[in-house]
Amino acid sequence: MNDVYLILLGSILALATSFLVEIYKDWSKNKNLLKNFKTVLKLESKNLVNVVDKLTEGYSSKNYYPIKVIDQIDRNLTRMESIRKDTIYLKEENKKGEILNYINDMFVLSSDLRSVENYAFNNPENENLEDKRVRMDFSTRERQMIALRIVDLKRRGQDVVNYLEN
Numbered sequence: 045m046n047d048v049y050l051i052l053l054g055s056i057l058a059l060a061t062s063f064l065v066e067i068y069k070d071w072s073k074n075k076n077l078l079k080n081f082k083t084v085l086k087l088e089s090k091n092l093v094n095v096v097d098k099l100t101e102g103y104s105s106k107n108y109y110p111i112k113v114i115d116q117i118d119r120n121l122t123r124m125e126s127i128r129k130d131t132i133y134l135k136e137e138n139k140k141g142e143i144l145n146y147i148n149d150m151f152v153l154s155s156d157l158r159s160v161e162n163y164a165f166n167n168p169e170n171e172n173l174e175d176k177r178v179r180m181d182f183s184t185r186e187r188q189m190i191a192l193r194i195v196d197l198k199r200r201g202q203d204v205v206n207y208l209e210n
Contacts, residue, residue: 078133085143086208088124092150093201095120096194099157103191107184108164109157117154121147139207146200153190153197160186 095116102110124147131140164183171179 074133081127081130081133082208084127086205088120089201089204089208092120093198093205096198096201099194103187108187109161111161114154114157114161121150121154143204146204149197153193156190160190
């Protein structure tokens with residue numbers, strides 16, 4: 045009878061040990077996923093902040109936003125989109141929301157930039173001088189509004205980088 049208890053005790057200890065090993069492996073895996081996610085997100089956020097600086101420089105020197113810089117934003121956002129789902133590894137719910145809102149707002153900015161620049165440089169064949177003036181005035185006003193949004197998005201991007209560096 046004593047042997048049965050020892051066998052039963054041994055199997056319970058083996059089960060408990062394997063359970064603890066699985067918990068540790070899962071915890072370690074999630075910790076590594078979070079670390080990798082934070083590293084990639086930090087690098088992509090730094091890149092976006094740098095690209096936003098290029099936008100600001102382009103606008104201040106040329107009074108328009110260069111399409112090649114807008115294309116660069118799109119490439120960065122494509123990479124960020126591929127890791128967006130990994131925000132689930134973050135523990136702070138408010139930071140998850142902040143990061144996701146920042147990414148979404150960058151997508152909207154990119155779309156707005158492309159729309160304004162395409163509209164501004166669109167040269168219809170039958171456009172008269174008055175129509176061109178209206179188109180250019182509208183584009184100028186939109187660019188100024190975007191410039192204000194860019195300042196906010198740069199700050200928010202830097203906040204994300206600062207959070208991820210801690």
